[in-house]
Every structure is written in C-alpha cells, then in structure tokens.
Amino acid sequence: MRQHLSQERPKCWSDDFAWLPDSEYVLPEFVAGLTSYYTHFKGFHGCRPLKLASYYERGLLGQDSELLCDAFREIFSDVPKEDVDSAIKQFADRSDRERGKMWLVGSDEFLVKQCGHYLIQGSEYLMALAAHLGRPLSGEDYRFRLRNYGIPTILEVDVPVGLVPAAQHVEVAKMILSEWGQLAARRPLGFGGEPPCYVVRQDIPPDCVQGHYHPKQIVDPHQGNRPYINGLLTCDVCGG
Secondary structure (H helix, E strand, O other), X not given: OHHHHHHHOOOOOOOOHHHOOOHHHXXXXXXXXXXXXXXXXXXXXXXXXXXXXXHHHHOEOOOOHHXXXXXXXXXXXXXXXXHHHHHHHHOHHHHHHHOOOEEEEOOHHHHHHHOHHHHHOOOHHHHHHHHOOOOOOOOOOHHHHHHHOOOOEEEEEEEEHHHOOHHHHHHHHHXXXXXXXXXXXXXXXXXOOOOOEEEEOOOEOHHHEEEEEOOOEEEEHHHOOEEEEOOOOOOOOOOX
C-alpha cells in the first residue's frame, strides 16, 4: 500500500478516503487495532476554576448546569433578577442536552492559540448566559466579568478509550491515516493541524489527571486575537 501511495501520490484527505485502497475494510480494522493497543487518548481541558484540588481528588465531572446557574446568579447579583432568570430560561434546552458532558482536545497549544476564551473566561455555558444578558447603559460586556473569577488553567488528562464515543475513535483513526498517507505519498496538504476533540459523557477518574499549568500568554479571540497576559500563574495545588 505504501508503494501504491508513493507512485500515485493522491491527496490523502481525512474526510474522503477514495485515496486509500479497500478503505471500507482497512479503516474499521485500523480503528479496532488502535483502540485495542492504546488504553487512553491524550486530552487537554481548558478552564478557569477557582481551585484545582478537586480535579485531583474527584476527577473531571460532567457539566452540571444547576451549579453553573447558581454561579451565574452570584456573579451577576447586581443585574435585575428578571433579566438573569430570563437568560437562564432561554438555555433550558441546552442545559438538558449538555448535562454530564465535558470537552477535551488533543493539543494544549491549540487551546492557547485557538480556544483561549475557555481559559480567559471559563465555562462556555456561563459565557453564553452572560451574552444573553445584553449590555447595560454602562456598556459593560458581561462576558468579560467572568475574567475576574478563577485561574486560567490547562489540565492534561489521559482519557480512557472506553469513555470516548466510538464515532470519535473513527475520527482519530482518520486523522492518523491521513497523516500517514501524506507522508507515504510525499504530498503534504499544507493545512490542518486541528487536533481531535473528545466529547466525554461520563466523569473522568482523578487518576487520569496527569498535571496542569497556567499559560502566561493566551490568544484572546474576544479581543481581536490580541495577547492576553495572565498574571495568575500559581494555584492552590502548585503552591501559590
């Protein structure tokens, strides 16, 4: 197969496997081999927690919208209650859909450069609620108030293969095969680099948390991709 790719030099896309002979057989076999050989996927979770100790004691817990709404009410206690309640009500369906979920990606660099808002402002759910409050006469962007709570953090997590949905196993396998194909064909596609995303619907045990750090500089997508300088470089776990 390597010789075939070297001679034909096809474009080895990850979303179109016309370039791979017998892909309908090769891909399932590769997925099975990948997930039987490896026990974990490497993942990184971007967040802005108040404290880190709970991750090492209890692991990563799925999204709890009730706790997030309680935090939202506390952070925006100066905003008219009816506005806060209205924003929460608008997200009732999303609350149910996302209950118990958590999101990780396969690259910490990607979090810092492409998804910095999760580090700078924390929970996407809280950001969405804040955005639905509108803007007061003062002109405050309520999302930016979230920057005053917690510490920008990247958690390194070994995610058990069994907790990752089967469809995401396939996506990881496609990315790997595409990269291999580009090397074999000597035809790099010249773009990409986007890591796999894992949507986990179960709590991740504490022994899977391998470490964490607090980036000094983060690309800020809500401020024109300007650098956000993080002055909070230690926490309750790393000795601040």
